[in-house]
């Protein structure tokens with residue numbers, strides 16, 4: 001397991017990275033990639049969408065261009081402070097401080113779930129993907145952007161030491177283990193590295209819920 005696949009360490013990391021996140025982020029995850037990912041799911045203006053690991057709100061902003069019912073959750077108070085500065089703490093976006101592995105929402109609460117650039121920090125990605133499946137309505141899309149596994153052996157060693165990087169085969173395994181049967185992967189990236197990111201769109205199986213989980217929605 002990589003150094004940053006630890007919630008406390010990732011929180012500490014983002015305490016500092018949050019200060020420059022919006023300036024460094026475009027090198028690996030930019031507006032063109034965000035638009036490409038948004039095109040993969042068909043959002044309606046009244047859809048309720050959850051952004052898991054919303055960070056400073058880069059993807060949240062893109063989602064707000066599609067629907068006004070956007071929820072953002074992140075485990076880093078420092079990242080959320082940056083998001084509040086853009087959107088207001090209790091403005092257009094319903095924010096929550098929380099953990100991807102234990103989402104504070106009821107079953108089927110959302111029409112779509114989105115998460116970009118966060119899965120690589122989740123110590124138990126399958127558990128968090130199960131949570132994404134639980135909170136999206138049956139048949140709804142769960143879109144996850146993560147880092148593609150590098151091809152060179154040297155880079156693979158470095159990547160493995162830091163966080164989760166994964167290829168399509170590993171993505172198949174994780175999404176199946178999380179209970180998804182229907183999903184597709186798309187490689188994308190900036191012009192200098194067009195396959196840097198792996199974006200999966202998975203659909204929650206129809207007609208299924210995980211029981212009568214009554215956890216209420218919360219805000220940060």
Ligand SMILES: C[S@@+](CC[C@H](N)C(=O)[O-])C[C@H]1O[C@@H](n2cnc3c(N)ncnc32)[C@H](O)[C@@H]1O
Pocket residue numbers: 007010011014025029052053054055056057058059060073074075076079098099100101115116117118121122123
């Ligand atoms: C690379 S940033 C991505 C931010 C944003 N989604 C974007 O598209 O720019 C990763 C975010 O995931 C959050 N994160 C990491 N582990 C998390 C967890 N277990 N639960 C919730 N958020 C988490 C971090 O705090 C950080 O804000």
